[in-house]
Amino acid sequence: MDEIIAKIDDLEMLSQIDKLVPFHGYLSTGAFIGLQMLQIARKLLDIKEGDRVFITCETFNCLPDPFQILYSCTVGNKGLKILDYGKMAITINKAAEPRQEKVKGLRIFLDPEKTAKYPVFHAWYMNERKVSHEDAISDLIEAGEDVYTWEYVDVPVSVKVKKNVAICEICGESFIRIDEEPICQGCSSNNHI
Numbered sequence: 001m002d003e004i005i006a007k008i009d010d011l012e013m014l015s016q017i018d019k020l021v022p023f024h025g026y027l028s029t030g031a032f033i034g035l036q037m038l039q040i041a042r043k044l045l046d047i048k049e050g051d052r053v054f055i056t057c058e059t060f061n062c063l064p065d066p067f068q069i070l071y072s073c074t075v076g077n078k079g080l081k082i083l084d085y086g087k088m089a090i091t092i093n094k095a096a097e098p099r100q101e102k103v104k105g106l107r108i109f110l111d112p113e114k115t116a117k118y119p120v121f122h123a124w125y126m127n128e129r130k131v132s133h134e135d136a137i138s139d140l141i142e143a144g145e146d147v148y149t150w151e152y153v154d155v156p157v158s159v160k161v162k163k164n165v166a167i168c169e170i171c172g173e174s175f176i177r178i179d180e181e182p183i184c185q186g187c188s189s190n191n192h193i
């Protein structure tokens, strides 16, 4: 992989890879895709280092990790939302101004019509055969932004509502109610794991 990374001449991207690798465990193709999507978003939404950003990832696989480590978007701080659609796509936006109801965001996806120009990488994307991360990332470095499609989208700003906390009638633990249900979701689904 070092030989592949040596082809990257963008110093900022190299320093991002340095932070990403220990966090994710290794440089996976999916994590690298997230990194390239981040580059596009930073340019088009004028995201600066240290800005608070919000991201929705349409897969659990690899893609969220660059945003977690480089922009501190986590599930816990509501900077990261995952929609488990199994898609290589993200929507990203900066924080809204006070009282703003929607904010300009960018949805970016890895476009199969465009990846078709890179047969090795396309074979990885479509899972047609085993392709090493080295080979897939090598194509991505060559392709750069060429394999992505994006559009601006309006992202609704979520409003903070007061939490409705109750004690579950079965387990006796407290939980945040969605409606006026008397028992927690763990007890109602009989599933705590």
Ligand SMILES: [Zn+2]
Binding pocket: 168, 169, 170, 171, 172, 173, 183, 184, 185, 186, 187, 188
């Ligand atoms: Zn309960």
